[in-house]
Amino acid sequence: MKKKLFIGIGIFILLLVLGFVYLNHRNRTLSPPGIVKYDKNDLMIEIPYSRPSQKGRLIFGTEQDGALLPYGKYWRLGANEATEITFNRDVLFNGQQVAAGTYRIYAVPGEKQFEVVLNSELGKWGAMQPDYDLDILKTSVPVAHLEQPVEQFTVRFEEADSAVLVVFEWSDVQINIPVEPA
Structure with missing residues (x-):
């Protein structure tokens, strides 16, 4: 028995x-994995993330409209594990001082701007909200609307004057965050 x-x-x-x-x-x-790396002029930035697809869904909008990512709610900036960002040196992240290191990065989408947050809690499954007491930086960035929608969530870098832009694109939304050596 x-x-x-x-x-x-x-x-x-x-x-x-x-x-x-x-x-x-x-x-x-x-939501396959992706990784982007920037390495120029003694500045290295690395962002491993997952790349969900739109698949005909409303991505950003109100809860009433059935948006996948409602305005005012936590989003891990990807899928699967929480998205993390690594800086090899102290930087200005949208004008705010950040020490070299690795951080969880997440956003709170809005119609006209996103709140982007760096958090010191690492190695967590992304669907779980972070420990907000470990947020080290909050900054707002304006939303740009794309003429051509982006089907699969994409992170890339773009050169801009003395900074590099960290560009997040999905559906018809783009946000740009300037990063430069401190």
């Missing part, structure tokens, strides 16, 4: 683990 019970428990645990592995793999293929 005990032997059958142990075998049953073992099979249950095995099925549970296999189900978790399957869901983890499926989620990663739906």
Whole structure:
């Protein structure tokens, strides 16, 4: 009797683990990983992130409209794990001083501007909201609307005067965050 019970428990645990592995793999293929790196003039920035697709959905908007990412709500700037950003040196992030290091980066979308936040809590699954007490910087950046929608969430860098712009694009929305050596 005990032997059958142990075998049953073992099979249950095995099925549970296999189900978790399957869901983890499926989620990663739906939102594949991406990584962008900037390395010029003694400034290195690295952002590993996941790239969800629009798939005909309303991405940004109100909860009443059924938006995937409602205005005023936490968004991990990607999918799967929380998106992180690494600076090799002290920088000005949208004009605010940030020490060299790795930070969780997230946003709170708005119709006209996004609040972008750097947080010191690392290594977390992104769907879980961060410990807001560990926020180290909050800044607002204006929303630009794109003429051509971007199907898959994209992060890239763009040169601009003395700074580099960290560009986040998805659907018809773009935000640009200037970063420069401090």
